[in-house]
Amino acid sequence: MVYKLLSIDDAAATRNLMLQNTETNSLEKVFDDSGLVNEGETFYFMEIGKEYECKIALVGDMNHTHIGEWRKFDVLKLDEKIGDKLF
Numbered sequence: 232m233v234y235k236l237l238s239i240d241d242a243a244a245t246r247n248l249m250l251q252n253t254e255t256n257s258l259e260k261v262f263d264d265s266g267l268v269n270e271g272e273t274f275y276f277m278e279i280g281k282e283y284e285c286k287i288a289l290v291g292d293m294n295h296t297h298i299g300e301w302r303k304f305d306v307l308k309l310d311e312k313i314g315d316k317l318f
Contacts, residue, residue, distance in 0.1 A: 232308065234259065234285045236277050246274075253282060286311060 234250035237258075246263040265273040277283060310317060 232285060233282050235282045236279050239277070239279060248277070250285065 233253045235253055237249040237251055240247040240249075244264070244267055246266075248261050248263055250259045250261060251257070252259065263274050266275065
C-alpha cells in the first residue's frame with residue numbers, strides 16, 4: 232500500500248508517524264523504533280509530504296484483552312509477505 236507521510240512526532244526513543252493511505256484515505260498512526268533496534272538501517276530518510284510504499288503490521292497480544300476493550304481493525308491486504316514471514 233502507498234502512504235503519504237503527514238507528520239512526524241519525535242520523542243526521546245520512539246517516533247510517531249501519521250500516514251494517509253492514498254487508496255482509502257484512511258489515517259494510520261504508527262510508531263518507528265528503528266533507531267533503537269537497527270544499527271544504520273532506520274526510517275529517518277522519510278520526509279513529510281512524500282509518498283512511500285509501506286507494509287504495516289499490527290503487533291500485540293490479543294489474549295490479554297478484557298471484555299469491553301476490544302477495538303475494530305480493518306485488514307487491508309491478506310497474505311502479505313514481509314521479509315520471509317507471511318502475515
